[in-house]
């Protein structure tokens with residue numbers, strides 16, 4: 541790796557670019573904050589920047605290609621800019637061409653040190669997430685707090701455990717302190733994010749539910765939303781918390797099923813069967829009534845037959861999911877699944893994905909219909925728009941102050957499943 545120049549922090553302008561998941565988005569916000577603290581200027585325009593920091597994603601081969609194509613373009617159009625690469629890719633690809641500075645994920649907290657010294661880190665030992673490094677925010681109404689990093693599950697299609705390493709839970713006190721900061725800043729909804737949030741605390745002596753209990757005990761009018769959580773981590777204690785704090789914990793789960801056939805689940809190295817998944821969903825519904833449960837499905841995984849796919853579709857209808865995030869299977873070099881035979885043709889993957897997206901629209905509309913005539917609590921996110929705790933968008937027909945909770949009577953449902961509501965008090 542070459543070194544270009546030693547930067548004068550007072551004048552160096554950094555352009556930030558991120559690929560990939562919510563965690564990457566949260567981390568880039570955090571890096572921006574750190575850049576400002578370190579004395580750099582943030583540039584909104586690549587052509588005016590001295591440095592570009594790219595937070596890479598390596599979840600599929602396609603993601604790698606996108607990164608390489610971007611970096612080639614930057615190199616071609618802005619030959620003087622210093623390119624800094626961090627994120628998941630450096631942990632997987634050892635020699636990234638065209639990047640002047642490479643900072644592996646686990647060294648992100650030292651990113652500005654590497655920039656100011658113009659060198660790369662090749663250390664791959666995992667260090668605990670630094671408190672400051674986990675700070676992040678986005679928008680005024682909703683903030684995101686990263687509670688852990690890494691994953692120990694090794695699903696056969698996923699490169700993340702290799703890219704981000706094993707589970708590293710963040711210290712509860714620092715999560716709490718950041719949570720309180722966000723409340724003081726005026727955020728009303730706080731989303732707990734991570735790579736595998738339900739595993740929180742398995743490497744420390746605080747459980748996921750204990751952590752949430754601490755947060756809901758904090759005073760104030762706010763709500764907590766969980767990002768994606770694995771079915772095996774939705775235990776009785778967690779469901780009880782949802783039951784006990786209906787105002788403070790959003791009645792919304794996102795639980796990836798990925799496939800509704802045991803054969804495919806086993807090939808994916810997922811740690812549950814369809815019937816176990818069923819039992820948990822039923823338990824949630826028995827205890828919490830009509831919560832919104834969304835899911836992820838990968839279609840066209842190796843060996844998935846038409847019959848397997850049809851079974852999955854029937855199951856999704858049967859379980860009344862509120863929506864589905866659909867992913868056509870995409871090979872990732874270095875994973876077990878990428879070596880599997882019986883590959884489903886790309887065209888079939890695309891067709892199944894399209895079909896399932898239509899199913900998702902149907903399910904979303906059916907779920908939304910249940911709200912007709914009901915009174916819902918809405919967090920107003922912009923003029924005329926808000927979100928229920930159950931993750932349904934509401935178009936508000938009369939004025940309501942941004943970043944406040946209001947009650948609305950649902951008087952209509954749009955074809956895309958969004959609700960139309962009339963504010964009945966503020």
Ligand code: SF4
Pocket residue numbers: 691692693694695698699700701735736
């Ligand atoms: S649980 Fe599976 S899919 Fe999710 S990050 Fe871990 S290995 Fe990847």
